[in-house]
Amino acid sequence: MVEFKDKLANFQLLLVFLIPITPHIEIAESIQLDDIPVILFFFLFLINIYNQKINKLFFKETLPFIYFISYITIQNFLINGDLFFSDNIRYLFYLLIFVTILNYNPRKLINDLFLYLSVTLGIFSILFYTFELNLGTDSYNYWNIGFNQNEWNFTKGRMNGFQAGGPNAFGGLIASLTLVTSSRHQGLFQYLLIVIGTLGCFFTYSRGAFIILIFFLILYLLLSSNYVSIGILTGVFLIIFNFGLIERYTSDIENQGIEDRVEWQQASVSSISNNSFTENLFGYGHGNFGIVNDKVDNLTEFSDDVTPTGPHNSFLFIILNYGFLGLLIFLNIFLRPFFIFLNDLKKNFQEPHYLFLGSFVALSFTGDFIQNHSISVLFFLTFFTLITDINHE
Numbered sequence: 001m002v003e004f005k006d007k008l009a010n011f012q013l014l015l016v017f018l019i020p021i022t023p024h025i026e027i028a029e030s031i032q033l034d035d036i037p038v039i040l041f042f043f044l045f046l047i048n049i050y051n052q053k054i055n056k057l058f059f060k061e062t063l064p065f066i067y068f069i070s071y072i073t074i075q076n077f078l079i080n081g082d083l084f085f086s087d088n089i090r091y092l093f094y095l096l097i098f099v100t101i102l103n104y105n106p107r108k109l110i111n112d113l114f115l116y117l118s119v120t121l122g123i124f125s126i127l128f129y130t131f132e133l134n135l136g137t138d139s140y141n142y143w144n145i146g147f148n149q150n151e152w153n154f155t156k157g158r159m160n161g162f163q164a165g166g167p168n169a170f171g172g173l174i175a176s177l178t179l180v181t182s183s184r185h186q187g188l189f190q191y192l193l194i195v196i197g198t199l200g201c202f203f204t205y206s207r208g209a210f211i212i213l214i215f216f217l218i219l220y221l222l223l224s225s226n227y228v229s230i231g232i233l234t235g236v237f238l239i240i241f242n243f244g245l246i247e248r249y250t251s252d253i254e255n256q257g258i259e260d261r262v263e264w265q266q267a268s269v270s271s272i273s274n275n276s277f278t279e280n281l282f283g284y285g286h287g288n289f290g291i292v293n294d295k296v297d298n299l300t301e302f303s304d305d306v307t308p309t310g311p312h313n314s315f316l317f318i319i320l321n322y323g324f325l326g327l328l329i330f331l332n333i334f335l336r337p338f339f340i341f342l343n344d345l346k347k348n349f350q351e352p353h354y355l356f357l358g359s360f361v362a363l364s365f366t367g368d369f370i371q372n373h374s375i376s377v378l379f380f381l382t383f384f385t386l387i388t389d390i391n392h393e
Contacts, residue, residue: 005048005053007049007052008044008047008048008051008053009044009048009053009054009100009104009106010106010140011044012041012044012045012048012100013100013101013106013109013110013113014113015037015038015040015041015044016037016041016097016377016378016381017113017114017116017117017303017378018037019037019038019161019373019374019377020117020121020161020163020173020374020375020377020378021117021120021121021162021163022036022037022376023135023145023162023238023370024138024139024140024164025138025139026139031265032139036224037228038093041093041096041097042093042096045100048100048104051107052102053103053104054099054100054104055103056099056102057099057101058098058102058103059097061098061102061387061391062095062098062099062102064329064332064333064335064355065091065094065095065098065258065333066095066325067329067332067335068091068330068332069088069091069092069095070328071322071325072087072088072091072286072326073088073321074283075282075283075286075322075323075326076088076285076286079282079284079285079288080274080285080286080287080288081331083152085286085287086286086287087286087321090373093377094377094380096382097377097380097381097384098380098387101381101384101385101388102384102387102388102391103386105385105388107385108330110381110385111184112182114177114180114378115181115262117177117183118174118177118178118180118181118193118196118197119181119193119196121161121173121174121177121200122171122174122177122178122193122196122197122199122200122201123200123203124146124200124214125159125161125170125174125199125200125201125203126196126199126200126203128146128147128159129147129157129203130158131147132147132149132156132157132268133146133147134146134147134148138162138164140164142166143160143166143167145160145161145162146159146160147306148160148299149165149351151249151315152247152251154243154247154248154251155205155243155244155247155248156245158204158205158206159200159203159204160206161173161174163372163374163375164372164374165367165368165372165374165375167204167205167206168204168206168208168209168366168367169367169369169372169374169375170206171201171204171206171208171209171210172206172208172209172212172360172363172367172375173202173375173378174200174201174209174213174215174362174367175197175201175209175210175212175359176199176356176359176363176378176379177197177212177356177378178193178194178196178198178200178201178213179197179213179216179217179220179352179355179359180352180353180355180356180382181193181197181198181352182194182217182229183220183350183351183352183355184352190226190229191228191229191232191281192219193293194229194232194233194236195232195236198213198214198217198233198236198240199236199239199240201213202240202243202245203243205244205307206248207248208363208366208367209363212359212362212363213359214361216355216358216359217233218230218233219349220349220350220355221233223346223349223350224350238387246351259367263292263293263294264309264310264311264312265311265312265313265316266294267291267293267294267295267296267311268291268296268311268313268316268319268320269316270294270296271296271320272316272319272320274276279323280319280324281323281324281325282322282323282325282326283319283320283321283322283323283326284298284320284321286321286322286323287299289308289320289321289381290302290308290309290310291308291309291310291311292307292308292309296320310368310371311368312366312367312368313364313365313366313367313368314364314365314367314368314369314370314371315327315364315365317368317370317371318330333383334383336387336388336390337383337387337390340390341354353382353383353385353386353389354386356378356379356382357379357382357383357386360376360379360382364369
């Protein structure tokens with residue numbers, strides 16, 4: 001009976017790792033396929049409370065998270081008139097993951113699941129790119145799951161995964177997974193993880209993700225004096241030079257993408273600088289603003305002929321949604337481990353948890369990664385396991 005209860009608890013955590021590889025496909029009215037792991041998680045959470053695998057709330061440890069959920073809930077009720085909305089439901093889900101990890105933290109299982117996911121996504125990217133395979137689109141009906149043909153003259157296409165957000169999100173996911181897994185292993189297995197992860201990330205042709213992966217990986221390998229792995233990484237570079245590495249960063253064909261992101265972020269900063277103190281303190285409210293070219297405004301101000309976007313910067317996104325007050329309450333969640341990280345930079349930079357979190361934060365300056373809940377769930381899971389390890393020290 002005890003073994004059965006342990007398996008239920010393990011399955012609850014396995015469901016978290018299924019979220020980034022479950023496509024966003026409608027299976028019933030108002031229900032998507034990627035809602036299923038979340039629904040099952042809630043169900044097993046209740047069962048594991050009954051089985052006493054989860055028997056403490058850890059109010060002190062979760063209080064910063066509760067502050068943020070309370071703030072966005074109150075703000076949304078005052079501005080939009082709704083008590084429940086997508087963001088507070090998602091963060092409530094993260095809170096339940098936090099409570100689960102604090103009660104029951106099977107380190108080996110979580111590490112193994114990160115490894116399986118990293119290898120699976122890396123191999124998926126390499127194979128589907130090589131054979132130009134795709135599994136069709138999801139409910140967003142934009143990016144293929146797998147190979148996406150393009151008109152660049154230096155590559156035949158780019159890879160996307162199962163998650164929302166397109167190739168840039170897929171590249172960022174592989175980058176962070178490669179860093180956390182390759183830093184946990186040594187020798188031949190580490191070499192394989194570096195090869196698979198670097199190639200898998202590169203074939204997404206996400207410039208930001210690839211730069212962050214290589215920067216963090218080289219710095220980690222130098223700090224750990226792992227020169228053999230640096231040699232392996234150099235060999236991978238010799239391979240990808242033949243697949244448009246230089247052209248991807250120098251070609252004018254896709255520079256429009258960078259220009260758009262710069263314009264959106266500049267528009268966001270300009271909007272913040274022109275807003276009143278009260279507007280900046282509390283923000284627009286969730287789902288109320290959009291960006292079109294160099295203009296940030298309420299969604300009602302845009303015509304139906306245009307498609308508003310976000311700032312492609314997670315922290316500007318939080319400011320515009322929830323104001324500087326919301327950003328401060330959000331950052332307060334991470335204050336304690338951040339100060340611990342600063343106490344010994346060289347040692348902590350080689351720690352797998354910090355590598356994953358640091359790379360994800362870096363990615364969040366170039367995209368809405370924290371708001372992409374199909375991949376940010378792994379960011380928060382990593383953070384929760386780090387907090388649990390800190391509490392046990």
